[in-house]
Amino acid sequence: MAETKKEMYSKEQLLEFYRTMVRIRTFEEKAAECFTKGMLAGNIHLSIGQEAAEAGAFAAIGPQDYFTSTHRGHGHAIARGADPKLAMAELFGKKTGYCKGKGGSMHIADMEKMNHLGANGIVGAGHNIAVGAGLSASYRGTDQVCACFFGDGATNQSTFHEGLNMAAIWNLPVVFVCENNNYGISMSQARHQAIKDVSDRAAAYGMPGIAVDGNDVMAVYEAASEAVARARKGQGPTLIECKTYRHRGHFEGDPSVYKPKDEQAEWLKKDPIPRYRKFLQENAFATEDELDAVDRRVHEELAEAVRFANESPLPTPESVVQDIYSDIVEEVRAR
Numbered sequence: 001m002a003e004t005k006k007e008m009y010s011k012e013q014l015l016e017f018y019r020t021m022v023r024i025r026t027f028e029e030k031a032a033e034c035f036t037k038g039m040l041a042g043n044i045h046l047s048i049g050q051e052a053a054e055a056g057a058f059a060a061i062g063p064q065d066y067f068t069s070t071h072r073g074h075g076h077a078i079a080r081g082a083d084p085k086l087a088m089a090e091l092f093g094k095k096t097g098y099c100k101g102k103g104g105s106m107h108i109a110d111m112e113k114m115n116h117l118g119a120n121g122i123v124g125a126g127h128n129i130a131v132g133a134g135l136s137a138s139y140r141g142t143d144q145v146c147a148c149f150f151g152d153g154a155t156n157q158s159t160f161h162e163g164l165n166m167a168a169i170w171n172l173p174v175v176f177v178c179e180n181n182n183y184g185i186s187m188s189q190a191r192h193q194a195i196k197d198v199s200d201r202a203a204a205y206g207m208p209g210i211a212v213d214g215n216d217v218m219a220v221y222e223a224a225s226e227a228v229a230r231a232r233k234g235q236g237p238t239l240i241e242c243k244t245y246r247h248r249g250h251f252e253g254d255p256s257v258y259k260p261k262d263e264q265a266e267w268l269k270k271d272p273i274p275r276y277r278k279f280l281q282e283n284a285f286a287t288e289d290e291l292d293a294v295d296r297r298v299h300e301e302l303a304e305a306v307r308f309a310n311e312s313p314l315p316t317p318e319s320v321v322q323d324i325y326s327d328i329v330e331e332v333r334a335r
Contacts, residue, residue: 001216001279009218014285017059017217019294021051021273024075026302027084031074031091031105034306035252041093044105047075049215049247052272053179054079056220057147057242060228061175066115066133066146068126071106072179073119076149080114084305094312100323101315117146124154127163127176134172134237145173145231147224153184155198164239168205173231175224176239179214181246186258202239214242215272245270 028046035044047054050072058079061067069076077087082098090097091105098108109118117129130148137144154160155178167174178198182189195201202209210227212219220242227238245267249256256264280286 001218001276011285013059014280015290015294017055017221018273018276018280018286018291019298020055020059020079021217021276022295022298023084023301024051024054024078025273026298027074027078027087027305030302030306031088032248032252034088034091034309039310040091040105041101042104042106044074044091044252045072045250046248046252047072047179047246049267049271050179050181050242050244051075052217052276053177053214053220053242053244054149056217057149057175057177057224057240059221060224061145061147064115064142064144065228066117066130066137066144068117068130068133068146068148069108069119070126070150070154071119071121071123072151073108073149074105076119077108077110077114077116080116082108082110082114082116084302085308088302088305088309089312092309092312093314094309095315095319096308096312100319102319102323124150124157124159126150127154127157127159128166130174130176131163131166131170131172134167134174135170137173138170143173143232145175145228147175147177147228149177149179151184152178152180152182152189152198153187153192154178155201156184156192160201161204164202164205164207164237167237168207171234171236173234174237175227175231176237177224178239178241180241180243182244183246183250183259185250186254186256188258197241199239199241207237207239209239209241211241211243214244215270215275217272217276244272247271 028048034040054075086098090108093101095101098110106121110116126148130146133146184192197211199209199211210223212223223240
């Protein structure tokens with residue numbers, strides 16, 4: 001874990017890191033279970049193993065700030081404080097979901113309470129959206145920041161380079177967070193990039209590039225806090241690379257035969273949750289009973305989320321023409 005002093009963090013903050021990671025993990029495990037039982041609409045892409053990167057980064061941004069997400073975006077929403085019941089209902093394709101059941105797993109969004117500019121099924125689509133949000137904040141003279149989340153595979157897309165270039169040219173308050181889980185779908189980073197550190201690409205655009213242990217929630221938090229502070233001061237964007245690992249396949253049902261067994265085993269030893277739990281106990285930040293209590297409450301909360309989603313109504317056929325650019329309900333009825 002990152003070298004730290006007890007006085008740097010309150011006990012509640014340290015427990016909140018743990019709580020957030022456990023909420024993400026449990027949400028994803030429940031989603032996987034429901035998918036296996038045929039209860040979900042569509043496929044899902046899980047972020048199990050990447051919880052520290054998400055919990056640490058989101059702890060560094062404020063409620064006024066924006067963020068963009070990815071096809072592997074459940075953890076981002078949960079780390080932001082999403083209601084697990086509404087998020088799960090969206091996965092179930094239910095009317096009570098964040099997008100009324102029309103977005104599903106890859107398209108959760110909520111501007112009203114989370115400033116969530118949307119998960120996105122298109123790899124690399126968030127960069128230019130984040131730049132637009134940063135430009136808006138700069139133009140309006142606010143101190144808002146936009147955090148842009150993406151994976152290592154997205155850094156080969158033109159939008160990554162375009163987004164970083166424009167953010168640097170215009171000195172925009174954008175924090176680019178790469179969750180490098182070592183795989184772009186089934187292609188390892190070593191096979192799709194000639195560099196070891198994605199953060200090296202920041203140099204081409206004149207911005208700081210920082211590589212951190214993405215399985216160390218405090219290391220991520222500290223790097224993200226520094227980047228957010230720079231952005232608020234008008235010092236421009238930062239690229240943070242969180243080196244982590246995707247425990248599951250690209251999508252649920254992917255057998256991951258492309259992953260070497262010894263590689264998977266080594267990364268499982270670095271699982272961020274038991275690692276952080278051990279840190280809390282060994283440094284007397286929390287007792288086993290306190291952490292067990294967090295686990296119980298989270299599991300109860302997620303069990304209720306599944307019950308809520310399962311019992312919620314499906315969208316009505318008429319709703320297919322609602323929430324679009326123009327109201328064509330009457331026109332459709334006339335036909």
